[in-house]
Amino acid sequence: MKYIFALALLAGTLGARAQGALTFERDLHDFGAVPEGTQATHAFRFTNTGNQPVVIANVQASCGCTTPDWTKTPVLPGKSGVVRAVYSSAGRPGVFSKTVTVTSNAAEPSHVLTIKGTVLTQAEQKKTLTPAEIARSPRLVVEGAPGHDFGRLESGQQLSARFVVRNAGKRPLVLGALSSACYCVGYKIPPAPIAPGQSAPVELVYAPRQLGALADVVTLQSNDVATPADAKLTLRATVVRTLAPESLVKESGTTVPFK
Structure with missing residues (x-):
């Protein structure tokens, strides 16, 4: 009986030891100064x-x-993997400290990683940059009219408007988040960085939530610190309940007598 108990204890001990373990290179990453509007990204590597x-x-x-x-x-024993954290700095100036909690079947089932930094507004960025660095900044230019008029829209419709953005600066232009008071505008496709001297189409999706004549201002944020403000686009529309002809609406609301 003692021999059987010893075997069971040994098997349990070996089973407990047979487990994976996540060992991260570091648990904390400090981005330092982050330009507002950019996506701060860090990859935590582990083995x-x-x-x-x-x-x-x-x-x-x-x-x-x-x-x-x-x-x-x-992830097999001895092999490596990555946990990536992306912090959206748009509209969040100031100091930040955020965590991501990793859950796995490892010996330590829950592991916490931390990212931190300070998001700088354009005015703050200019104070920390030399004139030469500002001169080398990307430059965001919206070609053509800085707005679009959709005309009459039916409530619930979602349409897109296409703009062309040119980088008149000397470094790649990275477009950041969109901000608007209506929270009704987004990118149709996330834009890629624009090389110096190049232009690229940017398509915005507009989904107004109110009725009536609207003029929603959209701020297009970027890593351009040379210009005094981010680009602003105005999306206009007259939103109605329905675009169906009035006669059809009235007819659909009439009572059909029983025959």
Whole structure:
């Protein structure tokens, strides 16, 4: 009986030791100064120092301003993976400190990573940059009219407007988040960086939530610190309940007598 008990205890001990382990290169990343409107991204790299494969089940950010991504496939012993954290700095000037919690089947089932930094407004960025650095900044120029009139829209419709943005600066132009008081505008496709001297189309999706004549101002943020303000576009529309002919609306509302 003692021999059987010893074997069971040994098997349990070996089973407990047979487990993966996530060892991160570091648990904290300080971005330092982050220009407002950019996406601050850092990749936390790790190695499986255990003796069994590790599968990351989920990575949960402490706020909606941070978007996590991670290695989805099993990480074998001795192999490496990554947990990526992307912080959206648009409209969030000041000091930030955010966490992402990694949940896995490793020996430590929950592991917390931290990102921090200070988001600088354009005015603050200019104070920290030399005239030469400002001169080398990208320059955002909207070609053509800085707005679009959709005319009459039916409530619930979602239409897009196409603009052309040119980089008149000397470094790649990175377009950041869109901000508007209506929260009804977004990118149809996230724009790629625009090389110096090049132009690229930018398509915005407009989904107004109110009725009547609207003029929504959209701020297009970027890493351009040379100009005094971010580009502003105005989207106009007259939103009605329906675009159906009035006669058809009235007819659909009439009572049909029983025959």
